[in-house]
Amino acid sequence: MTKKLLLFVFLIAGAIGLYAQTISGNVTDLTGAGITNYQVYIINNDSMNPYSSSTYTAGGGAYSFSNVPSSSSGFVVYVYDCQQSMQTVNLAANSGTANFSICTSNPSSCTAVFYSTPDSSNANLIYFTDLSSGNPTSWSWSFGDGSGSSSQNPSHTYGASGTYTVTLNISSANCSDSYTTTVTVGNVVPSCVADFYSYADSNNVQLIQFIDNSAGSPTSWSWDFGDGATASTQNPNHTYAATGSYNVTLSISSANCSDTYTTTVVVGNVTPGCIANFTFAPDSNNTSLIHFYDASTGNPTNWMWDFGDGNTSSLQNPFHSYASSGTYNVSLIITGNNCQSSYNANVIVSGSVLSYTVEGSIYANNLVVTAVDVDLFDVTNNVVAYSTRVSPMGTYNFANVVAGTYIVLATPDTTVIPGYAPTYYGNVIFWSAATQLNVNANQSGININLVAIPVTPGSGSISGTVSTGNKSSVENLNVYLTDDNNSDVLVASTTSSC
Structure with missing residues (x-):
């Protein structure tokens, strides 16, 4: 009996020695x-005879698992x-090397970014707030006027x-990064940006009023009305000879x-020809990836995009x-x-910069309306940074907005929502009166009530005095009231009481 037991133990030991193996390899950095x-971890794929273990690399990154039982899986x-992120190597049965x-360090472990706000009592006093990620331990500021700070x-x-x-400039033991932007100091207006809107006269659809x-x-x-006529006044009006679509330019x-x-101005009760337009939005997972959405009218059949960096697309x-x-651009x-029509807009690509939402x-x-385009204007860089269309629910949303100062503009489709002007956040129609957004956190409830076009036809009275050079009153003189086409619409006579 003793000899049989010893023989059985010997056979088991021999079997272990025969089928046990060593799995080894090296772990190196990217250089x-x-x-x-x-x-380093190891696990087999055998649910009936599970095996797992871990070990640490020695000098030179070498590691080794010994006496690993065989696994057919x-x-x-x-x-x-x-x-x-888990990096894996799958080994077949009875094979033994995994490198x-x-x-070993995250190349994007810190990202520099900041925002600035002026003091409420002194517009030349600017407060800078660090929003950098990655737990930097050192800060170096250059304020652009020869001054700096390490706070x-x-x-x-x-x-x-x-x-x-x-x-x-930020840094820590493992990384460094820098961020540069322009800051407007004092009660100054950004460099000029041309813009206008227009609306038709309530009694004559071919008479267009232009508002700078x-x-x-x-x-x-300097206005070019697209039909050969021009003007040099700030807010002109113009009567078109025929209905149609005209490219109007303001310089x-x-x-x-x-x-x-x-921009294109539609004159008369006509359906415009094709008008190019698009919106865009950064990808939710990669802000360097921009999605472009055609918003043109007129059922075009061909599209040619120029992304402003030498690349194009015909999708x-x-x-x-x-x-x-x-x-x-x-x-x-x-x-x-x-x-044929064309449209261009400035697109800000933020990369990995910290960003927020504006909605x-x-x-x-x-009443909630949907036929509205919404632009987010970057005050610092004087560009339309983001554009979108109001959703069927009457809401708009800008994602991945980098920190900065912005103005929101809502432009209604007047063929769907007549009688309302493009309106800035703050419910005003002029840039200078718009409420500016200092975006340094998610912004919600940025609602706009479109302003009704300030034209109200109706009855009224006009009176005055007609006199000679010596200021004597003139009686029984006809006075004519003419319209914009120089047609007489009313006539009155002066009386002895004029």
């Missing part, structure tokens, strides 16, 4: 250098990289109003700047990944159905 004291050896090359959240008083380029809505206090206006200038804005609703952050040209609803006469 090929070995990583010491790094944990094989093994998985794995490690976790710098981003806590890893992994990152995390400094304040700075500028000697003069103006626009300054401010840079924040430009920013920057221009002193000169503005002042002592320090100039700008031009062109109707393309998306494009930008290589770096920045502002890109994107254009869309549409053709088909006997017409709200649009109303007309306190």
